[in-house]
Amino acid sequence: MSRCLINLRDKNNQNSGYIGPDYPGFGYSIPDNASGLVLLGGNLSIKNIITAYTKGLFPWHIDNGLVHWYSPKKRCVFLPEKLHIPRRITRTLKKTPIFVSINKHFDHVINCCAKPRTNQKSNQAWLTRPIIDAYIELNKNGWAHSVEIWKDDDVIGGLYGITIGRIFFAESMYSDKSNASKFAIYSLCKLTHIYDFPIIDCQVTSDHLKNMGAIEIPKNEFLTIVNRECSNMNKFSKWPKNLISLNKLLKL
Structure with missing residues (x-):
């Protein structure tokens, strides 16, 4: 059974990328937004988390079973x-x-x-x-x-x-x-x-x-x-x- 992959889109309606259940999928440009939230979904495998940090993202919380990945405009x-x-x-x-x-x-x-x-x-x-x-x-x-x-x-x-x-x-x-x-x-x-x-x-x-x-x-x-x-x-x-x-x- 396949899982739903959820994309976030920036204000120009361009794909900002996604994280699949078993695929890091971090080859995208991260859009700036007020909250810093850039992606939903994926999993918390070691590979995903380490790859995320090297791209400036971090998992902040999980809502409704979805990992919320952030990359604030200022660090x-x-x-x-x-x-x-x-x-x-x-x-x-x-x-x-x-x-x-x-x-x-x-x-x-x-x-x-x-x-x-x-x-x-x-x-x-x-x-x-x-x-x-x-x-x-x-x-x-x-x-x-x-x-x-x-x-x-x-x-x-x-x-x-x-x-x-x-x-x-x-x-x-x-x-x-x-x-x-x-x-x-x-x-x-x-x-x-x-x-x-x-x-x-x-x-x-x-x-x-x-x-x-x-x-x-x-x-x-x-x-x-x-x-x-x-x-x-x-x-x-x-x-x-x-x-x-x-x-x-x-x-x-």
């Missing part, structure tokens, strides 16, 4: 080389030992990210079971990575995303304690700077990200960087294996 990014740590964060780290790990508890981090935020109803959450399962599979295959923030013996916050070549495509973060998500971002910025990553993709802008130093760049500039850094579609595996003192990491 929110961190420039790791321009990381600035506020003095109050430095003072906090001197008083309170905080540690960082990579890929120790990916399942825990992504499931915590999926919990409803304050003033958000559970049915408004975009990070649903099919998306969670897809990224857990990406983690098992070396594409998706998590940053965990530790205080004493507890993980108090973190983030997760995908690395292709030398770009980290951040997906979501969470915080159970004050500043924990900031610690995760600062850790990731420092590590990616050490490994010469030019940007961390944060997809869409928020006040929280801007307050930590994120900026917006035009989509064409973002795609130029992605094409340069992700053309070989290499996995990145040089992450630290053990817990690291965040205070010491930020001094490197």
Whole structure:
């Protein structure tokens, strides 16, 4: 039995391409639109997701069984080389030992990210079971990575995303304690700077990200960087294996 393939058309009524159930189908020009939504349908296979990121798309949510793929006109990014740590964060780290790990508890981090935020109803959450399962599979295959923030013996916050070549495509973060998500971002910025990553993709802008130093760049500039850094579609595996003192990491 064949499945229906749904096309989005731009304002000139030209096909913008499609993603079939088993075919990436990313050989098209991505039209600009206000919402950033460019495609519906397809599946969340490893091949589809990785190919999507290399074309500037990401899966945001699923409605009525259809994956919604986005590519915003402006992209929110961190420039790791321009990381600035506020003095109050430095003072906090001197008083309170905080540690960082990579890929120790990916399942825990992504499931915590999926919990409803304050003033958000559970049915408004975009990070649903099919998306969670897809990224857990990406983690098992070396594409998706998590940053965990530790205080004493507890993980108090973190983030997760995908690395292709030398770009980290951040997906979501969470915080159970004050500043924990900031610690995760600062850790990731420092590590990616050490490994010469030019940007961390944060997809869409928020006040929280801007307050930590994120900026917006035009989509064409973002795609130029992605094409340069992700053309070989290499996995990145040089992450630290053990817990690291965040205070010491930020001094490197």
